[in-house]
Amino acid sequence: MSSPLHEEIKQLKEEKNAIILAHNYQPKEIQEIADFLGDSLELCIKASEIDDKDLVVFCGVDFMAETAYILNPDKKIVIPDLEAECPMAHMLPEEELIKAKKEHPDAGVILYVNSIAESKQHADTLCTSANAVKVTESLPHEKILFGPDNNLGKHVQKRVDKEIIPVPKGGHCYVHKLFHVEDVELKRKEHPNAIIICHPECNDDVQEACDETLSTGGMLKFIAESDAEEFVIGTEVDMITRLNSEIPGKKLYPLLEGAICETMKLHTLEKVRDALKNEAPEVVVPEDVASKSLKAVQHMLDASK
Ligand code: 13P
Ligand code: SF4
Structure with a gap:
């Protein structure tokens, strides 16, 4: 994996004292040049530990880069x-969140990290799919306003002794909504020895039909530690790219080949090179929003320890 473009990226990275962070759903070419690859929680933790870098190139989606900014308002x-x-x-x-808070004044507010910064500032804490249950238990409230993903909310509801109130009604990920119980049944027939794993953003009945429900980081850990050889992966297809490079020798099949998060695929090597060269496009969160949201981000990081 070396080309003039790869060399240029490497040189610019050194020159600018930059780090490239990338989510597990990034295409192969981006995964290969990333300094750090991870799930949403791992990326938040990494973003809180980059004091020695001046520039962060975030290969993921907007809310992830915003969270990195909230944690590092002095960096680019x-x-x-x-x-x-x-x-x-x-x-x-x-x-909508302010309205829901008025309707449920006694409820704690947990937002999935997949939310806009303007909403994050009204949350008591945040969570990712890797720590949602732990974070929910960490709040003293009996009632929890939980959003925006209704499926993750249901996943948590089954595991905690609190009332989870979804906000908004119908909040979902279009990629994980693509999976159906029939897909799970088909894969069971095709690969009878495989362990079928899906993400908590999948519908409840799909989660029930699968053997395990895990965050993308959880999938990596589970497969690395398992003696089984075959797995069906019910999340965005490039998770398999990450798994294959990290844990070679396992047989991995996508639950659905068409499960593609289109916006995750917008980043290319050329655009990474340009972002390094131009130090743009920049992600900035208004100062007051960033400082108010930091409380919720920090609470999540502390609760995940
Ligand atoms: P995780 O990487 O936290 O499992 O979340 C997946 C996702 O859809 C992020 O948008
Ligand atoms: Fe958002 Fe779904 Fe894409 Fe994750 S997979 S970034 S939740 S659209």
Whole structure:
């Protein structure tokens, strides 16, 4: 894996004292040049530990880069393609959350990290799919307003002794909604020895039909530690790219080949090179929003320890 473009990226990275962070759903070419690859939680933790870098190139979607900014307001955070947005994160506008809080004044507020910064500032804490249950248990409240992903909310509801109130109604990830129980049944027939794993953003009945429900980081750990040889992966298809490079020798099949998060694929090597060279497009969160959201981000990081 070396070309003039790879060399240029390497040189620019050194020159600018930059780090490239990338989510597990990034295409292979980006995974290969990333300094750090991870799930949403691992990326948040990494973003809280980059004191020695001046520039962060975030190959993921908007809310991830925003969270990196909230944790590092003095650094330059750039995203190779500004159009890389997570539609789910935009399903809960600030006003709707404020309204829900007025309707449930006694409820604690937990937002999935997949939410916009303007809404994050009204949350008591955040969570990712890797720590949602732990974070929910860490709040003293009996009632929890939880959003925007209704499926992750249901996943948590089954595992905690609290009342989970979804906000907004119908918040979802279009990629994980593509999976159906029939897909799980088909894969069981095709690969009878495989362990079938899906993500908590999948519908409840799909989660029930699978053997395990795990975050993308959880999938990696589970497969690395398992003696089994075959796995069906029910999440975005490039998770298999990560798994294959990290844990060679396992047989991995996608639950659905068409499970593609389109905006995650907008980043390319050329755009990474340009982002490094131009230190743009920059991701900036208004100062007051960033400082108010930091409380919730920090609470999540502390609760995950
Ligand atoms: P994790 O990487 O936290 O499992 O989340 C997946 C996802 O859809 C991020 O948008
Ligand atoms: Fe958002 Fe779904 Fe893409 Fe994750 S996979 S970034 S939740 S649209």
